[in-house]
Amino acid sequence: MGTDRARRTIDDQLPLRPVEFHILLSLAAGDRHGYGIIQDIQGRGDAPAPDVGTMYRALARMVDAGLIEPAARRPAADAGDERRNYYRITDAGRQVATAEARRLEALTRAARLGGLLSKGAKS
């Protein structure tokens, strides 16, 4: 029953906004600060980097929902060693990110079965 309730809470948060999913992806790999997240997303190549304002609103939302939390403010190498605010993913955030990834995978599978995507190839 406890896991049911947890899943219900997780399911309530799906679907995630694309920018939110990308943020969780980045933070799953480790603590990041704002610009670090943007660089990660750019590096992944598929999606264009989100606007800074949009991203920070999403960050605020996700902190409020408990998916991420602020981490210690410390100097960042890629910011000329100036101090930056870092963010860290929470357990809940990890679970939600996984759930969303599964959801997207299921959708993609359905699309392949339905013939919209050719098996295994990038369209």
Next chain:
Amino acid sequence: MSHEALVNLSERWFRLLQRLYPVDFREDMGESVVETYRDRARDALRRGGVLRLGVLWIRALVDSLRNGPGERVRPAVTWRRRGNWGRDAEFALRRLLRARAFAVLTIATLTIGLGMVAVVSTIVHKILIEPLPYRNPSDLYYVWRDYGPIVNVKRGGVSATDIGPLRAANAVIEDVALLQPMLGGIFAPREGGDPTEIAVTVITPNLFDLLGVTPMLGRGFAVNEAGPGRPNLIVLTHGLWNRIGADPAIVGRQVRLQGNAYTVIGVLPPTFAFQRQEASAPLQRIDAFIAVHFTLDSQPTTGGNASALVRARHGASPEAVASAIDAVGRAIDARDFSGRGLRLFAVGLKTDLVARARPALMLLAAAGALLALMLMVNLALILLARAAQREHEFAVTRALGASDVAVMRATLFEGGLLGLIGGASGVVVATWATRALVALAPLDLPRRESIQMDWSNAIAITVLGLMLGLLAAAPPAAWAARATLASLLASSAVRGGGGHTRLRRTMIVAQVAISLILLGSGGLVVRSVERLLRADPGFNPEGVLTFRIRTPPEFFPKPPDVVGFQDRVEQALSKIPGVTGVSATSSLPLTGTAPQIALRRPGAPQQTDTVDRDTVLVDAIGTRASYVSVMGMRIVAGRAFDAVRNDGRQEALIDRRLAEELFPNVNPIGATIPFGGRRLSLAYTLEPATELTVVGVVEQARLYDIHQDGRPQLYMRTEDWGYRPLSFVLRTPLDPESIIPAARAALRGVEPRVALGDPRTMTQIVEDTLRQPRTSAVVIGTLALGALMLAAMGLFGVVSSAVTRRRHEMAVRLALGADHGRILRLVLGDGALLVGIGVLLGAVGLYAASGLIRGALIGISPSDPLTLAAVALSLGLMTLVACYVPARRVLSIDPAQALRQE
């Protein structure tokens, strides 16, 4: 610039953009956003130099423009700190949409109230306050003659000989111009063109400079283009120029005036709406200007029909001007009148212009101010009532942590939003209403062409609405901010909550009182106008066409020519199919223009040398034979003029008053009145005249006021005395306007150089006379109705909220055994009491106000019982209507259910 410096500059830009975000977001995330942008800036510089940095700047702008307001409207998080106005606006809107009745009520109140205030302020501003469009208009004065003991004329035209002495007073007076009507203005745009009648004013060449007006085309008159032997030059007004084709190359072309060729030297701009003021007639339209063709000093000094316009030196006080002009007047009196007492006096240009309209306008302004007061009271009442309803909600919100400021801001926002909407819709209503009013208003309303809603007024009214909304919401907001759960529970259990009852009740009483004053005054004015509309002017205007035919001496040099021409015209007109009667008069009824004659009393026993005892001042009217029958005048005794003239005697008709004055004990028919002068014999020779023979007594065909007789009237035959010009009157069972073309053709057949001037139906003339009082009635009636509606809405709001508040109390009473009727009486009785007190106070105010409006009332006393009864009745009805819905709600209270809900 180094990279670091550029990055720092960019940071300043990013920081500036952050201001688009709400405060709480800025405080939480703002720093991080700016830092991240810094990183991106550094990166952009490294990768693509200044160009790429520039692109980032623009992207940052777009991002902030999108997310800043977005965050305000849809915050990512429920910030508990200070809220933001975007969200407040959304909530306020949603709340208002839920409470539709309240919102509609408020907006309706504001629309009605502000709309009327806007109309009143536009009219008063445009006519009384806005300066005239001339150079330094406050330095312009008209000068008139006051004949004092010489003749009973308190305001008369000046003579051209007065201009010289006025100019000589150049310590105070900068310049003086003369204006005089030109008799007869038969105008044709070219040789042989169809003649029309226009209004021409003869001026000294300095008028345009004096006013500070430059012609739109061409030029004005030069100094040497006036006086005897001057060239025939004419300046057209924009209106006339438009009417004859608006030819841009008209300067230098020739037109015909009275058959003479005149060269157009200029056209005035469309903004030039100058009208000539005369001593005793209404404002005179001007179509064109020509220069004086005489030397000023050569004119007769005795009588004058000219107007003198003076420009005082800038900075001269009105008192200095007045005394300078008085000094000149005394000098003229000594020089030309042997010191018998002639005086000159000055009236400011604007004062003179609006003199007639001023009393009505002041009344209007007062009514408007009263209405504005009512409006504010109403608004406050409505918003207070609503705040009372939402006390519960406020207290809960406060308990949950919303700050004082947040609650206050919410209420103020609501008020401001409603105020803004109400103001805007008030402007829309006022624009339409102003247009309608101007269309209805008298044709000689001063500055008529400029009376319309303009942008500055519109913005002022909208802002006024906003401020009224905020102002009216302030007390409830402050009050609600202090509401706590504790106080709420305490008060609702006992009285049904809501303080400030006395304030509310006072406001209702004030509203009712003001409504009563406005309604009472309005009712009186309306009934007064009703009297006017039903007045019998002494003739039958239905089915009569009239037009003026001028007979200028250039075409008709001798009296026989004139009379012969008039005979031929009458013949030609009577041949028009559909015309049952033709006649003519020198003074058309209701147009107020007739020369006055001092008639010697027949057989006056003592020559006392007192003007009043020996003579009677009468209006002398010349008519052709069948005038009485064509106009449908009533004959009291005797008969009208014979169809054919009798050389042996000069026939006259007198009115009833004159009959009583001259022949109190004798039958006037056949009696004679001594009358000197020279008459035209049947052979058209000039013979000395000695007396008039009265052949009949008639009821006046009223010249001035439609509802009462004016000066006694004396009718004589035009053929005896060579009256010109004449206004012809045609009676027809057809629509009079339909025979205008036939009349024109008939006239052209007799004499093509003469114009059919100013064709109108007598019904139109009567209508025009009634425009002014009708407009007053409409305006005051509308204001009064608006006031009634405002009062009704206010009363509704108060009683309705009282019912809401006291539900608990009423439910308890019902449960304890009272019946619905008793409860009803309780609530409504309260409302009725307020109305009653308001009526009493209003009655006092009305009594005071009636002193003010007495002058505007005709044939009705300010304490007319019928009107007052109607007003009381309508107030009573208003109370009933306003209390109907709340009363029904009271009756539908189910005590058990109501108590359970608490």
